[in-house]
Amino acid sequence: MWIRWAVINGAPGIMLRKQARNGNPLAQYLTDPAARENPYPFGDRIRARGRLLSVPYAYVSADHEICRTILRHKDFGATAPAAFDVPAPVKWVIRATDPKLASPVEPPAMLMVDPPEHTRYRKLVAQAFTPRAVTRLRDRIGAVTSDLLDELEQRENPDVIGDFALLLPIAIISEILGIPAEKRDDMLEVGHAGSPLLDIGIPWQTFRDANAALREAQDYMTEHIAALRADPGDNILSDLATGGELTDTELLYSAALIAGAGFETTVNLIGNGVMALHRHPDQLALLRAEPARWPAAVEEILRYDSPVQMTSRTALRDIEINGIRIAEGEMVALLIGAANRDPRVFDKPNAFDITRGNAREHLSFSSGVHACLGASLARMEGAIALGALYERFPDLRLDGTPQRRGLLNLRGYQRIPISIGTRSQLAAG
Template sequence: MLVGTAVRWGTKHGFMRAGIKAAARQGDEQARFFDDPAVRADPYAFYRQVREAGRVVRGRLMWATAHHDLAAAVLRHDAFGVGFTDRPLPAPIALAFRFSRRSSPIGPVDPPSMLVTDPPDHTRYRRLVSKVFTARAIEGLRPRIEQTCAELLRDKPTDLVADFAALLPVTVIAEILGVPLDMRRQFLAWGNAAAPTLDLGLPFSTYRRTERNIRHVNDWMRGHFARLRKEPGDDLLSQLVQLDDLSEDELLATAGLLLAAGFETTVNLLGTGAWLLMRHPEQLAVLRDEPQRWGNAVEETLRFDSPVQVTARVCRRATEFGGEAIQPGHVVMAMLGGANRDPAVFADPDTFDVTRANAREHLSFSGGVHYCLGAALARLEGEIGLRMLFERYPDLRPDGTPTRRTTRVLRGFETLPVTM
């Protein structure tokens, strides 16, 4: 098993890690995003440099854009897709990859996950689950979300991430999927350990740890499917396991992605939103005077410090994009965090302003056919969670130094100590 893990790491991350290191040594700006700790700590000056360098900028490894219009366009352009595993590889690497996949666990960036699947398969998977995430269905969850918030806020939080921001979304998505609530902390631990797989060029030790945790999720899910086939409930997974439309691997990928995506983004949204409001009391005062703006405060949080910083698309046919000729197999990275601070769209973009009229024009939920399925749920949890948090603890403030997550694609807090 260790040999297979090593081969998978090599094909997924090892060669890319070597390429990133080499490109960074040669001054490649895009490689800095994945290699420079200073960029991870504060990526926004870096995005500004990329945006000023050109409309779409070519690096040694990929193209990149931090312009709002081009980032939005690449997410919707039919010449681009997410099928990165379909890219041609040198024969020895392709052979090793096919061999290693025989015993590979299925994670969020492994086929047949919706994250890395293009239509028509993506359309089929999404159609099966989208009815649960309609605006009407999500709004119907409002009383349960409010109840969950009230229960979590009965005790004063000392670490806002561990005590509140993580528990709210994982509780809600667990109920939607029929996952026992006593498993929620275990899934948080597994999800946090697997989150780095969204990044490029992981060190072997990190990749091995993420794969081990993904395997635990896979094993638990398979047992859960068996239980639901015998004793189905009213939840989404009970409905999916009864269908003949999904293979076991497709069911596993869909369930795992929905569970992880159901809390990974929202925990970052809640933690970041709380941090920003504690650091900007004048904005919190606006919300207390005008509580109808809480929804817009969530949009501004998503714009100002996006939970998902970048996403990428691979070119499927030769096309002109941003004035450049992009060839099949070339990758374009859409820097969502940078696009969300494009001064061509957002006035005074580095200012956090809960009254911003066009805050909702952010790209934090991606776009096109891969627009975030759970966007409405994340927005509702963010609005209710932040409002009830500051209503319950109006003098909430930081207590000590928070720690950021070490991931590059996902941005948020690992810990956020607070006091009253």
């Protein structure tokens, strides 16, 4: 495990920090603590240097069109750690030390496999996430939101993240997976420990804790799936488990991916939305006057402060993009959060404007074959949660200093202390 950390995180971390000092703009983006606070100036600097930049060991783009093209390109595939453009012995170590953990960011998680394997796999899981299946969840999301707001009202020191934004998606995703309510705290712990795996150069202890948490989650999920096979419930994971078309391993990795992706991202959509609206009271006033604008506001929140900031792709063969030749096996870092601020596509990109006509062109849910499977669910949760929060508490204000999560890729807050003032008569009635 330690060797694996050293190869995947320790050595790259040291190398990246050195590269950052030498002026490599991708390394600066990945390692500078200021980028965790505000990554957008770093993205702007990368875009200003070129639409697609060659840097040591990789390429990088913060350009909307280039990112979108590469995400949709059949000659680019997912980047799994063993596919990094590193010397053969290092690849061997990565493979040999594979802990075979059901990690959402390791193959055969859907996110990490390419067509045609991905196509078969995604089709099966997507059957459970049809717009109809998701619409059926609307009432449930509304009911859970309302209960959570009742509880939030009773808190002495309410925190939008811990008392609301995190609890809604975890409740919904647990129901989708048939996981009992008493297991939610464990899921939160696994999500918390596992999320740093999406960053590069994480410390050894963080890596070790993440793997230990994933191991426990895997043991639980293996038993849970067996139990659902024997006695299926009325939930999406039971449907997948009894469909008979996914192998045990695929099912396990799908459940891990849906569990992690299902709440570790949506929490940030809600939290980043609260902060954007706090900083732009005129936009909040518009929403209060015209609540039908919430779905459009959610698109602008996703564009303005993307819960997922980056992904990557690896060239499956030699290819030329924007006049630059990328060789088979080379990796491109795609800064989707920064691409959402590309002035070629979004007028005044740093302005938060819920009336923006093309906000939905953001890349926050990625694009192409891996485009987020939970996008309609996340959109619905975001609009219902934020709409109900501000309807219920018209005097909602920040009450203390919000604390960032401190991760680069999953961008959001750990804590947003609020005061809720008096309850709306409308909602109370």
